[in-house]
Amino acid sequence: MFRNVLAAxxxxxxxxxxxxxxxxxxxxxxxxxxxLTGLYVRGATIQQGRLLDLxxxxxxxxxxxxxxxxxxxxxxxxxxxxxxxxxxGASKADxxxxxxxxxxxxxxxxxxxAWPLTWQALQVWLEGFSRHIDLxxxxxxxxxxxxLLIALATVLAHTLRVAAxxxxxxxxxx
Amino acid sequence: MLKLTDIAKSYRTxxxxxxxxxxxSLEIGAGEFVAIMGPSGCGKSTLLNILGLIDTPTxxxxxxxxxxxxxxxxxxxxxxxxxxIGFVFQSFNLIDDLTVAENVEVALIYRGVAARERKQxxxxxxxxxxxxxxxxxxxxxxxxxxxxxxxxxxALVSRPKLILADEPTGNLDTANGEAVMGLLQGAVxxxxxxxxxxxxxxxxAEARRTIKLLDGRVxxxxxxxx
Numbered sequence: 001m002f003r004n005v006l007a008a009x010x011x012x013x014x015x016x017x018x019x020x021x022x023x024x025x026x027x028x029x030x031x032x033x034x035x036l037t038g039l040y041v042r043g044a045t046i047q048q049g050r051l052l053d054l055x056x057x058x059x060x061x062x063x064x065x066x067x068x069x070x071x072x073x074x075x076x077x078x079x080x081x082x083x084x085x086x087x088x089g090a091s092k093a094d095x096x097x098x099x100x101x102x103x104x105x106x107x108x109x110x111x112x113x114a115w116p117l118t119w120q121a122l123q124v125w126l127e128g129f130s131r132h133i134d135l136x137x138x139x140x141x142x143x144x145x146x147x148l149l150i151a152l153a154t155v156l157a158h159t160l161r162v163a164a165x166x167x168x169x170x171x172x173x174x
Numbered sequence: 175m176l177k178l179t180d181i182a183k184s185y186r187t188x189x190x191x192x193x194x195x196x197x198x199s200l201e202i203g204a205g206e207f208v209a210i211m212g213p214s215g216c217g218k219s220t221l222l223n224i225l226g227l228i229d230t231p232t233x234x235x236x237x238x239x240x241x242x243x244x245x246x247x248x249x250x251x252x253x254x255x256x257x258x259i260g261f262v263f264q265s266f267n268l269i270d271d272l273t274v275a276e277n278v279e280v281a282l283i284y285r286g287v288a289a290r291e292r293k294q295x296x297x298x299x300x301x302x303x304x305x306x307x308x309x310x311x312x313x314x315x316x317x318x319x320x321x322x323x324x325x326x327x328x329a330l331v332s333r334p335k336l337i338l339a340d341e342p343t344g345n346l347d348t349a350n351g352e353a354v355m356g357l358l359q360g361a362v363x364x365x366x367x368x369x370x371x372x373x374x375x376x377x378x379a380e381a382r383r384t385i386k387l388l389d390g391r392v393x394x395x396x397x398x399x400x
Contacts, residue, residue, distance in 0.1 A: 084267045087228050088328070089256025089284035091249065166248070168229040171267070 018072075063147075064154050071103060071155035075162050082162055083170025095163040100152060103159075107151045111144040175336070175367055176202040176225060181234035183220050183390075194220040195231070196390035202369060204335070207362040209378035210371045212387035218371040219340055221387065225369055226259055226338045227251040239335075256284055260329030260366075262358075264341035266321040268313040274324050275300065275309040281332045299331040300324075303357060319350025326357045337361055339370040343377055355380055 075082075082095055090098075119135060126132040162170075183195040194217045202208055202225075210218050223229035224236065227243065230251075236243050238254060246254075260281070261267075268277045275296050282292045300306040303323040305316075313321055322342060329337050339358060343351035355377055362368050370381065378384045379398070386394045 080267065081269045081271075084269060085280060085284070086252070087226070087255070087261050087267075088281045089252060091252050091256075091284075094284060164248070166229060168223045171223075171228065171263070 060150065064150055067103070067107075067151050067154050070106075071158045074102065075099070075158045079162070079170045083167045086167035087171065092163045096159055099159040099162065100155070103151060103155045104148060107148050108144075111140075111147060115140050115144075175204040175206075175239060176200075176369075177235075177237040178224075179235045181221075181224065181231045181236060183217070183224065183229070184232050193390055195224070198234075198387075198390070198392055200385060200392060200395075202367060204367055205362065205365055206367050206383060207359070207381045208367075208369045209381035209384045210369065210387060211373070211375075211378050211384055212393075216387045217390040218387055220390075222338050222340050222369065222371050225336075226261060227255045258335045260332060260334035260337045262322070262325050262329045262337065262339040262342045262354075264344040266313070266318070266325045266345075268321055268324055268328075270313055273310050273312060274305065274316070277313065277324055278328045278331050281328050285332055287332075295331055296327075299327040302330070303327045304353075317350075319346050319353065322346055322350065322354050323357070326354060330357070330361055333366075335367060337366050337368045339368065341371055341373065343372065343374060351377065 078099075082090075082099075085095065085098070118140070122135055126135070178201070179199050181195055181198045182193065185192045185194060196217075198217075198221060210221060212218050220229065224231050227238065231244065234244070239258065241254070243251065243254065268274075269280065272280070278296045278299055279292050282295060287295070297306065297309075300309055303326055305320055305323050305327065308316060308320060308324075313324070316324065322345070326342070329339075337358065342354050342358065346354060351374070358368050358370065359380060368381075370377070372378050382398050384396045384398070385392055386396075
């Protein structure tokens, strides 16, 4: 049985190379995050600032991979809708706008939820230092803009591919 | 209005080339009601997709409103489609996430109709197909017949010159099929050109002309006495 499962798994990996790469990449990054967290908890020798940088980069990559997966899934799910809209006269620009906006929305919501939590957490953290900077609104706006930019760059390839496709391709897909 | 000369369409996969249309020539005048018939896989839908500018022929000339479109870019085709064509599909193809009214409105949004006029025209169109009381429902909450009436409303609301219907009654019972045929006939009476793919002899008989396809070729044309 184990051999069958292994064969099926390898077969699936070969068929869906892109998804396999994303999944394996995501897993690898996730494991790296877990190891780094472990090191941090054990009070390892890495400098604290450097470790935070690393954790941030890992978090951004994880989020990016998640969004890339979400973009593939959403585009796949909305293929027919996009075909219908194009048949109704939607242009490439209309479809691109529609998809990019639908991907931007969750990022904007996530930011709205994250702001008060981050504000609170950073306040507590900064109070641990006798001399510290003050939090400014622009820091949050810049981070939101960066998040949005990363998100849009991540989903752009999917969006452009779908927007440029002939409508009949999408409509034949049922 | 539409003039096809020696239109061919081939699909190529890595090994096989399938010829869906093979030298189709036909002319469809403004205000005509034309039925296209033929067995499954004979190229009916491909022909309809080409007429609707959602697919392009691989060979031949296609004059759409006296404009040769064979060499048009996707953007130009989009503009023509937006301005002149309405679609009705066999599987309705309504957008599940939108309400009935929003589905009908989609056709007007891309034509740049102002919001106020959109609301009014959507209401009129839904009223026309007898589904105004369902305006706020989602497509899944409607029966097949009701969904197809919404799809017809969506096709009619932009007042297109050309309405293309791909087996519009294929998934409907007799009564709903008749209702949809009545709506299409109404559009013809109002001046639109309707081209409909159908398997139903009875529905084809309601058209003024029937074109029969076999293996990607036109094998016969029957003109119904007015």
